[in-house]
Amino acid sequence: MSNLRKAFEKGKAFIPFITCGDPDLETTGKIVREAVKNGADLIELGIPFSDPTAEGPVIQSANARALAGGATTDKIFDLVRELRKELTIPLVFMTYANVVFSYDSERFIRTCAEIGIDGLVIPDLPFEERDEFLPICRKYRVALISMVTPASSGRIAMIAREAEGFLYVVSCLGLTETRDGISTDLASIVRAVREVSDVPCAVRLESSTFEEAEMAAHEADGVIAGSPLVKLIEHYGANAVVPVGELIQRMKNVIR
Amino acid sequence: MYLRGWKTFLTESEEFFCVYGGAYDFPAVLYFFYSLEEAKKTFFRLLFPGICSGKKREGGDSMKKGRFGLHGGQYIPEILMNAVIELEKAYEHFREDPEFVKELETLLHEYAGRPSRLYFAEKLTRTLGGAKIYLKREDLNHTGSHKINNVLGQALLAKKMGKKRLIAETGAGQHGVATATAAALMGMECLVFMGEEDTRRQALNVYRMKLLGAEVVSVKTGTATLKDAVSEAMREWSSRISDTHYCLGSVMGPHPFPGIVGDLQAVISKEIKEQLLEKEGRLPDAVIACVGGGSNAIGSFRHFLADPQVRLIGCEAAGRGIDSFETAATVNTGKIGIFHGMKSYFCQDEYGQIAPVYSISAGLDYPGIGPEHAQLHDIGRAEYVPVTDEEAVNAFEFLSKTEGIIPAIESAHAVAYAVKLASSMEKEKLIVVTISGRGDKDCAAIAKYRGEEIHE
Numbered sequence: 001m002s003n004l005r006k007a008f009e010k011g012k013a014f015i016p017f018i019t020c021g022d023p024d025l026e027t028t029g030k031i032v033r034e035a036v037k038n039g040a041d042l043i044e045l046g047i048p049f050s051d052p053t054a055e056g057p058v059i060q061s062a063n064a065r066a067l068a069g070g071a072t073t074d075k076i077f078d079l080v081r082e083l084r085k086e087l088t089i090p091l092v093f094m095t096y097a098n099v100v101f102s103y104d105s106e107r108f109i110r111t112c113a114e115i116g117i118d119g120l121v122i123p124d125l126p127f128e129e130r131d132e133f134l135p136i137c138r139k140y141r142v143a144l145i146s147m148v149t150p151a152s153s154g155r156i157a158m159i160a161r162e163a164e165g166f167l168y169v170v171s172c173l174g175l176t177e178t179r180d181g182i183s184t185d186l187a188s189i190v191r192a193v194r195e196v197s198d199v200p201c202a203v204r205l206e207s208s209t210f211e212e213a214e215m216a217a218h219e220a221d222g223v224i225a226g227s228p229l230v231k232l233i234e235h236y237g238a239n240a241v242v243p244v245g246e247l248i249q250r251m252k253n254v255i256r
Numbered sequence: 257m258y259l260r261g262w263k264t265f266l267t268e269s270e271e272f273f274c275v276y277g278g279a280y281d282f283p284a285v286l287y288f289f290y291s292l293e294e295a296k297k298t299f300f301r302l303l304f305p306g307i308c309s310g311k312k313r314e315g316g317d318s319m320k321k322g323r324f325g326l327h328g329g330q331y332i333p334e335i336l337m338n339a340v341i342e343l344e345k346a347y348e349h350f351r352e353d354p355e356f357v358k359e360l361e362t363l364l365h366e367y368a369g370r371p372s373r374l375y376f377a378e379k380l381t382r383t384l385g386g387a388k389i390y391l392k393r394e395d396l397n398h399t400g401s402h403k404i405n406n407v408l409g410q411a412l413l414a415k416k417m418g419k420k421r422l423i424a425e426t427g428a429g430q431h432g433v434a435t436a437t438a439a440a441l442m443g444m445e446c447l448v449f450m451g452e453e454d455t456r457r458q459a460l461n462v463y464r465m466k467l468l469g470a471e472v473v474s475v476k477t478g479t480a481t482l483k484d485a486v487s488e489a490m491r492e493w494s495s496r497i498s499d500t501h502y503c504l505g506s507v508m509g510p511h512p513f514p515g516i517v518g519d520l521q522a523v524i525s526k527e528i529k530e531q532l533l534e535k536e537g538r539l540p541d542a543v544i545a546c547v548g549g550g551s552n553a554i555g556s557f558r559h560f561l562a563d564p565q566v567r568l569i570g571c572e573a574a575g576r577g578i579d580s581f582e583t584a585a586t587v588n589t590g591k592i593g594i595f596h597g598m599k600s601y602f603c604q605d606e607y608g609q610i611a612p613v614y615s616i617s618a619g620l621d622y623p624g625i626g627p628e629h630a631q632l633h634d635i636g637r638a639e640y641v642p643v644t645d646e647e648a649v650n651a652f653e654f655l656s657k658t659e660g661i662i663p664a665i666e667s668a669h670a671v672a673y674a675v676k677l678a679s680s681m682e683k684e685k686l687i688v689v690t691i692s693g694r695g696d697k698d699c700a701a702i703a704k705y706r707g708e709e710i711h712e
Contacts, residue, residue: 050609051478051595053487054333054494060477073607097331097594102608124331124594128321132331132594149335151497159334170335 003090003118004143004165007042008200013222014039014252015202016229016244017094019046019062021071025079027238034245036089039252042202044121044224047076047095054123058227061234073103077111084116092119092145092165100133109136119143119165127159148193150185156192166200167193169220190219210254217255225251266299266564268292275299296562322511325634327627330510332597336490339497344512346417351519356416363408367441368398370405370523374531374688380658387541387681389674392528392690394552395663401693402521402552403434407503409520411438414501421445421500425489427454427482427548428619428666429461430693431505436470438503446470449488451481454618457701479612482548482622486596506549507626510597514626521555528688529559536686542567542677545690546669547640548584548620550629552692557638567639569677570629571669573615574642582614586625587633587640595623600630616645616705619666619693647672649705652695664693665702 007013016035020028028045035043048066052059080091093112100108100122112120120142125132130144137144143165148156150170160167171186190201202222205212216223225248232247233240267274273295275287289295322328330340350356364370373393381389394402411422422439424446426432432448439446448465452474455462465472478484486509493502504513507521525543532540543560545553547570560566572585583589586601593602595610603611603623615621625640632638648665651672656662663671667690674689681687695702700710 051483051487053490053596054335056491057477064478067609096608098602098604098608098610100608101594102591102604102606123333124597126330126332126334126337128337129329129331147334149333151335151338151494153338155334155337 002143002165004042004092005200007090008166008221010041012217012255013041013200013202014248014255015042015044015222015224016040016248017044017046017204017224017226018233019048019059019066019230020076020079021048021066021069022062022230022233023065023237024069025071025075027233027241029079029083030241031233031244032083032087034241035248036087038245038249040089040248041222042090042092044092044094044226045076045080047073047093047099049096049099052096056227058230058234062230065234073099073108077115080117081115090118091116092121092143093117094121094123097122097124097132105133106136109133109140109142112142113140117142119145121145121147121168123147127155127162148189150189152189156189157196160193160197160199163197163199166202166222167197168224169201169203171203171206171216186216186219210251213251213254223251223255266295266562299562322515324514324627324631327598327600327630327634328511328514329599329627330597331594331599332490332510333494335494336497336510339493339502340510340512342417343501346413347512347516350413350416356412360409360412363412364405364523368404368408369396371527371531372396372524374528374535376535377659380655381678383658384675384678386678386683387685387687388683389678390532390540390686390688391659391661392524392556392688394524395661395667395691395694399430399434399437400696401430401434401664402524402555402690403431403505403693404437405523405555406505406517406520406551407431407434407438410501410503410516411435411442411444414503415442415444417501419444419499419501421447421496422503423447423449423489423492423500424503424505425449425482425485426461426505427451427485427621428617428664428693429454429458429465429697430619430664432470432472433461433464433468435503435505436465436468439470440468447473447492449473449475449485449492451479451485452476453480454482454485454621458618458697460697460700482618483596483610483624490596506551507554507628508549508596508598508600508624514598514628517551518554518558518626518628521551522558524552524555524690525557525559528556532686532688538686539563539566540686540688541565541681542569542685543688543690544569544571544670544674544677546571546573546620546666546692547625547629548573548617548622548666549624550626552690554626554628556688556690557632561637568632568637569673570638570640571643571673572640573617573620573648573669574644575614575616577644578642583642584613584615584621584623585642586623587629588642590623590625592630598624598627600627601625601633616648616701617665617669619664620669641673643669643672645705649702651675652698652702656695661691662695662699663691664695665698667692668695
């Protein structure tokens with residue numbers, strides 16, 4: 001069984017999203033360790049990009065802070081290499097196609113495999129373009145995570161059938177975090193996936209309400225929390241480690 | 257698979273026409289034809305494996321939908337995929353629909369004022385003492401630039417698709433003004449994204465858009481220029497697809513935009529060809545246009561692509577010089593990457609972070625270039641030359657004084673190179689320069705560049 005599937009073996013998975021280097025890489029390392037302690041089942045690590053076109057203002061600012069703080073792809077690889085010495089938790093990178101491509105796609109994905117990254121989430125790589133990285137990901141056994149959205153009608157079966165690791169469900173129409181509440185058709189998205197695949201579905205939460213987390217966990221196999229955590233980091237900076245850990249613990253308890 | 261250094265040629269002998277292609281002067285493919293038409297078809301097929309049909313191609317990873325060689329593609333969030341598929345289907349349908357074609361032709365003729373003039377700049381030619389210079393006067397179109405050609409087509413298409421709202425990005429404001437105009441004409445809502453920096457240097461155009469009933473959103477993220485306006489427009493489209501069409505202003509972004517915008521702007525070179533054949537009885541020796549995303553340049557080049565004797569020259573904004581960090585000359589200083597939905601050349605750092613580019617011209621101040629240009633560069637069919645702020649401002653003033661034509665600062669980049677080139681060419685040679693827009697909007701900024709403050 002792949003490391004990613006293990007995240008979904010012990011009930012509903014809780015997946016925190018953290019932008020690496022926000023506000024600095026040392027804090028990111030501490031937050032990752034704290035997240036593991038507080039019940040995270042898988043961690044999505046964002047490699048910052050100058051122009052994150054699929055993100056709303058909260059995560060855009062996190063990207064800008066991380067780049068201003070000097071985070072680079074190489075330094076993030078070093079951080080993961082260090083973390084892997086003590087942590088076995090499944091880890092995926094979230095970043096934009098140009099970050100992978102400009103590093104030399106093969107070199108990037110080979111390094112991911114070497115340092116123990118289990119999957120890649122690339123928001124500007126739709127199903128139609130996945131051949132850009134898929135053959136290399138298969139070669140190095142790094143899962144290329146697929147996404148579905150409420151605007152994916154007619155495409156969900158096609159995407160789910162070939163999904164690897166887990167399926168990333170963007171819960172409401174629009175960019176992450178700009179709309180309140182959970183999309184009503186989450187249930188129908190998950191149903192459409194279930195018709196063709198048993199791949200675990202993880203839903204990206206858009207707000208920090210526990211009701212939303214609970215509802216998402218009711219339908220899906222896991223929840224991904226991005227902006228609620230990033231907002232705490234924005235507020236507390238290097239002192240965000242404890243509050244982020246507490247929020248993770250509370251959310252994990254809610255979805256359990 | 258197309259390699260860098262690959263070139264495609266069409267030559268003519270007494271008995272036949274020959275089309276060949278290869279890298280480093282070694283013909284890897286070679287075809288002979290008795291008819292020029294057949295030869296041209298093959299030449300085009302070699303030149304553009306991706307665009308001749310919008311159909312998905314079999315085979316390798318560089319042969320997907322909407323590819324120009326290895327450039328182009330659809331690198332966008334999943335949430336927008338159904339929107340671009342819907343747009344592609346609608347475009348494929350309506351471009352063949354005689355009623356749509358006729359409606360668009362009428363709009364271009366009656367409303368936009370096409371065909372635009374091909375003007376022989378006699379005084380300019382005499383002053384330089386070299387090749388004959390013709391100016392393609394896109395500045396005389398309604399709204400003052402070539403942008404209206406694209407916008408009328410897309411707005412009409414959006415209307416046929418049942419969309420009620422147009423959104424757009426704009427740099428210099430020319431595309432925003434054109435979109436606001438089309439929205440007013442067709443009774444649609446309009447929202448324009450413009451970098452905060454650009455709303456300052458193009459304040460007149462902001463007012464024009466508002467006057468036309470559009471809402472202008474000042475984008476403060478990133479470098480607060482054109483690239484951030486594009487990102488913001490993409491975000492807006494993601495959050496509201498059903499009633500909204502994203503009226504993209506250049507030959508860039510995900511498929512099908514580069515193809516659609518290129519087709520709609522191709523009217524420029526179609527007219528140049530007809531007009532010059534009528535005036536001179538032959539094709540030009542060179543066609544020169546400025547390039548940001550590259551829509552007026554693709555428009556100016558498209559109908560000459562299969563005429564290898566015509567030099568095609570795109571003028572990039574070099575800002576303070578291609579050796580400085582303050583430049584927007586993508587082909588000359590960038591490298592291949594994936595951004596804003598397409599694979600193409602981009603100004604970026606070693607980790608793929610998009611560079612904060614600079615040019616005096618808000619319309620050319622973009623870190624990428626359309627994928628069709630990237631392909632034309634790769635196969636050597638078009639040349640891309642850098643022109644600095646200083647050269648462009650000189651040309652802006654020179655054309656105003658010599659011909660009484662104030663070009664947009666964007667177009668002045670093309671004029672600057674034409675001035676250099678014409679002087680080095682023989683008198684019987686012909687150059688066409690596309691004046692993509694008029695320069696009224698730039699007067700305050702150029703005055704400031706020269707150390708003069710204008711108060712209205």
